Amino acid sequence: MPTHHKLAFPALALLLLNSACQSETAKTETTTTETAADTTAAAPANADSATKKYLAEPLVKDIYTADPSAHVFNGRIYIYPSHDIETGMPENDNGDHFAMKDYHILSMDSIGGKVTDHGVALDIKDIPWAGRQLWAPDAAFKDGTYYLYFPVKDKQDIFRIGVATSKSPTGPFKAEPKPMEGSLSIDPAVFTDTDGKTYMYMGGIWGGQLQRWRTGKYDGSKPKEQEPAATEPSVGPRVARLGADMKQFAEPVREVKIVDKDGKVLLSGDNNRRFFEGAWMHKYNGKYYFTYSTGDTHFLAYATGTSPYGPFTYQGTFMNPVQGWTTHHSIVEIKGKWYIFYHDTQLSDKTWLRNVKVTELKRNADGSIALINP
Template sequence: MLNTKFKVGLLYSIFISSASMANNPLNFGSDIRTADPSGHVWQDGKMYLYTSHDEECQADFWMKDWHVFSSGNLVDWTAHGAVLSVDDLTWADNYAWAPDAAYKNGKYYFVFPAGTGHKDRVNPEKSTKWMGIGIAESDSPTGPFKDMIGAPLWQEPYANDPSLFIDDDGKAYLYVHAKAHDYHVMELADDMRSTKGELVKMDMGGYEPKMEGPWVFKRGEYYYFTMPENNRELSYYMASSPKGPWQYKGVFMQQEHNANNHHSIVEFKGQWILFYHRWIETPASGCTLRKRQRHSAAEYMYFNDDGTIQEVKRTSQGVADFANRVAKEK
């Protein structure tokens, strides 16, 4: 029989161990609300996460800046603050939504959506909202980033949720969620300050559900086009080219709370990581607009031998054991 003192100590140890393993959503060291996490591993070997910023009690996703965080173990994060704000732009004053980043030509590039106007949800015909895609650059992965062209990459079509993929040959491909132009891709010029041709419709194999937030990556011989299908569950296609033709493979993460999701997928120290956001009940100072707010989170991802993605389930631990897992595999 265990004596009472030992049992209390054991339960306390289990509680402490469980608490230390709870790492989802990610702890950035403050109560900042982040969403749409875009993960990248740069030359210094750290993971950098570029996010949008949900302001406390914001109205209808009126968002004003983008933030970046870095980590060597996915548990301890350094907050580098806002890397860009709509106040730095001459062509937009709102809607600092889901960003992405890339490295090329010895510089870091930050691609982002921003816009103007107001969306009238009651009388859509009165809406004046417009959004475009901008690109800024910096000598540092943490910015500050500067909008070198002082304008969006194009005016029409209305677009947001950019995904910027640099292939092995250095070509830059931009995928977006755009009005009447989903499942399109556009090449960027070598200077990364202009487009190369128009948006080109890709062959998606005949299946094109409502979507937003595309994310494209390469693993081995395959390219993956992933997205929030119906703006909720995460699904994917595979191809042997960054422009397709694509073959639909199915859903790998189910929806939660019937709310939007936005993600990125990146390999870090031999582990594949899915970054995404969760809508979690969060106390807000005098805020009655939303009971749940968005927080960036992470899970491990696994692939089958044929390259297909295994189902990913949300956990409270996330990638809390990342350092131990990497150490064991050395």
């Protein structure tokens, strides 16, 4: 999801860059290392940008992108990010200043190669039930059809998950007339297991509204009182298997449990480890790796299990804080290597104007994920 604002940034992320302007382009090409020549591009103008050391460079620099969900379709890498825009709205912990209105899809033949921006793939005005805020999407492919899953607030200001379809991985996508029955909150992440079954993970607390669903029904009456107390079990993300048509759930949505080494659910006050938002699932050597953001403590963490439903046992942090409030990621295998797609605020130094990046994800001999310093 788009991340929330806090007045204090992690020490690792402190850097003052001048704001940059943004231009819209229907289709552009750049590389992961070049500086855009267009004077309207979102590259930083501050001299500090030349001395700041980053692990990777933005994939595109002429629009702001975030929350990248990456997939390999027909041998090509496709990235489904949020499209950040300047709205002028004041920042708050509900993320109201993240008022994105469309999606651009990016693609490239290989890591480090040219990146193509395929323009607008879906606009909020073409989603019949949508109200506001098109947040972090994901995508899937089955039987000749591409599926774009997206969170957006409905006309009652409640986040739901929608689905749109296309015969092309780059769209344009046509949205279904209603949200997915039983869907809730934000950050859909779609995982197809080795047996062909497909699952959707979803959820994010605070502005993502997941804490408002603790009883199984939406309750927005006292939002600040609905997050569990520090000594209570944390709110877990949700998961459900998708049906054959990939447009609805084949079963009721259930809560995912993230537990410690003793099998106890992580507590709400354990904000260095508990789930906040940005779930992703991948499988490695027969083991399920559930990765997520801790939100207000700015880490990417992971937990492992033996079933796509969990429970997942917390294993540790695998990415330190990026520049910006927090991050949202995806992990994908490409030509025998694993990569993580993520975002920071290198181009703007503004929490709500982000840029997507990619770097290799490395593992230790025991399968644990090596720590990344972005």
